[in-house]
Amino acid sequence: MKRTKIKYALNAEAPMDEILIKGWVRTKRDNKGFSFVELNDGSCLMNIQTVIDHTPEIVTVLEKVGTGASVAIEGELIESPGKGQKWEIRGKSIELLGEADQETFPLQKKRHSDEFLRSIAHLRPRTNKYGAIFRMRSELAQAIHKFFAEKDFFYIHTPIITGSDCEGAGEMFRVTSLEAGSQLPPEEDFFGQPSQLTVSGQLSAEMFSLSLGDVYTFGPTFRAENSNTPRHVAEFWMIEPEMAFADLADDMDLGEEMIKYLITHILDNCASDVELFAKWVDKSLMPTLETILNEPFKRLPYTEAIDILKKTKKKFEYPVEWGWTFRLSTSGSCAKKSSRSRFMFTIIPRPSSHFTCA
Amino acid sequence: MKRTKIKYALNAEAPMDEILIKGWVRTKRDNKGFSFVELNDGSCLMNIQTVIDHTPEIVTVLEKVGTGASVAIEGELIESPGKGQKWEIRGKSIELLGEADQETFPLQKKRHSDEFLRSIAHLRPRTNKYGAIFRMRSELAQAIHKFFAEKDFFYIHTPIITGSDCEGAGEMFRVTSLEAGSQLPPEEDFFGQPSQLTVSGQLSAEMFSLSLGDVYTFGPTFRAENSNTPRHVAEFWMIEPEMAFADLADDMDLGEEMIKYLITHILDNCASDVELFAKWVDKSLMPTLETILNEPFKRLPYTEAIDILKKTKKKFEYPVEWGWTFRLSTSGSCAKKSSRSRFMFTIIPRPSSHFTCA
Secondary structure, three states: OOOOOOOOOOOOOOEEEEEEEEEEEEEEEEEOEEEEEHHHHHHHOEEEEEEEEEOOHHHHHHOOOOOOOOEEEEEEEEEEEOOOOOEEEEEEEEEEEOOOOOOOOOOOOOOOHHHHHHHHOHHHHHHHHHHHHHHHHHHHHHHHHHHHHHHOOOOOOOOEOOOOOOOOOOOOOOEEEOOOOOOOOHHHHHOOOEEEOOOOOOOHHHHHHHHOOEEEEEEEEEEOOOOOOOOOOOOOEEEEEEEEEEHHHHHHHHHHHHHHHHHHHHHHHOHHHHHHHHHHHOOOOHHHHHHHHOOOOOEEEEHHHHHHHHHHHOOOOOOOOOOOOOOOOHHHHHHHOOOOOOOEEOOOOOOOOOOOOO | OOOOHOOOOOOOOOOEEEEEEEEEEEEEEEOOEEEEEEEEEEOOOOOEEEEEEHHHOOOOOOOOOOOOOOEEEEEEEEHHHHOOEEEEEEEEEEEEEOOOOOOOOOOOOOOOOOOHHHOOOOHHHHHHHHHHHHHHHHHHHHHHHHHHHOOOOOOOOOEEEEEEOOOOOOOEEEEOOOOOOOOOOOHOOOOOEEEEEEOHHHHHHHHHHHHHHHEEEEEEEEEOOOOOOOOOOOOEEEEEEEOOOOOOHHHHHHHHHHHHHHHHHHHOOOHHHHHHHHHOOOOOOOHHHHHHHOOOOEEEEHHHHHHHHOOOOOOOOOOOOOOOOOOHHHHHHHHHHHHOOOOOEEEOOOOOOOOOOO
């Protein structure tokens, strides 16, 4: 029999006389004459509950089935008398595919800290929180490609190993095939010259946009700053659109449209995963998403932003004056003063550093 | 007026009284009283022809317009009396957006060698051949994501910088933030240990598939072999699907289905670009694609493959016998002997190295 993913079992429109599901045990509770086994297969946040009547063979298998074990259950899909679930499975047979040693299996039915889960990264996606993160990340990546494809952008893979520093966006990692400590000159190295990990695909993307029109990159990018703040990571994936025959207004429109497209997509396609975060991680998530979605992003000329800051009572390290460089923290002050909605700077004076914020 | 991409102008269903196009000049031919300007904007292989009647102002602009220049042309879209094109533009105004110095602009209306184009990589995508390559690459990348999304696979971004050698697939580049020649130990380096560029996302993908079910990676991968053959590159993008609760037959079915899906997609969405290659680069392209598309991929057990090789008259460096390791060249001999269609090995003996070929 072909396996049904739990996502589809839970969304079934009618009972099924025969169903085969496979997944990892979240909990098992033994009762007199039967056991409850909750299974998750990663296809969605929700588990499916199975009820299995005891037979001598089944009891022998069930003895080895604990949290984390991998099992296959055949049975029928029936309406669940229990609360909070439409369907459950009445299991007729259970097969143990992979045992999880209950003495050492580290995940339990309780909330684990991010720090602890980081130490067992290979099992992290089996938790509700990280499963949801990785499903949402996947959906968002798909939506990014869909968004740009619908707008006739071409997807470009720009070089990861590079000899160019692009816009000088950050410290670069060196890439070499010489042994550590080797005194050989760069001419003897793999590429015959010093090579680094890219900090941006922009330089290549700009070149492609001057041939193909509208292009974007979506790939890994690197920074070697030894800074352990939430805003710095050594490796991350970045989206860089480049448009020919476009101006700053087109650019801002595209950015706004993309953010709204992604939020709509994730709410439509990962509702349960988003709700998990709204409930347990960030209570303000839903109103924030709704505000971003429903309000136009303000276009805030630089001079107006300076005026807003001058009127705040907040003290800044350097006095606010025209020509001043915005940082993320100070642009936040603008946002709060102007409205709760998102905004973008327009018209930035030359002496101030390049800055866009959404 | 909003700019129309040439792809849409060429596929118009009716004439248009007003149209604005922007692009790069492929050729300009001056006649008495009017000029022909062929424009390409990268949205498709084809150029659009514009006919511009001379006025004193227009002549002043046209004098500066040569191959490679970037221009905006306003006019009307009319049926073309010329051959090979349904529509052309009768230009009423032309604006020079970017001049190309005719003394130094390297692209001409002739076939350039790949080697020459490699030396002007920033202009390469403006040629028919490379424009087609990058449009097809983009379409194929989109189709890869679409294929896996339709099959409920999650897209995973696996680490690029890694401390693990995965399956030992090849020589690895070292990644470091220490200066070249530094004698500091790896403990003093960015990650506090030796770090490399990944040769495969498989290890991480396997871990994710044991939580999320069906996952795939599609990202850059690296090899530091100093080998200048067409089969070796230092940096390339690789697709790695991993499925939980699946066997070798599922794996082969997925591979076959994906290849056929991609070919169908590219023929449906990049017909002109594919035709360019069938005409100028590889005359056997279309029959090859059709064979791959229409014939099932054979599943060839290892033992049968050995039998086929034993019966060939071809001489191999080492005598063919059961347990022998297949290489790409020898598997080609199998393919030729068994049929023109694609095949995959099934059941490979342990002493032989891992090998799949499509």
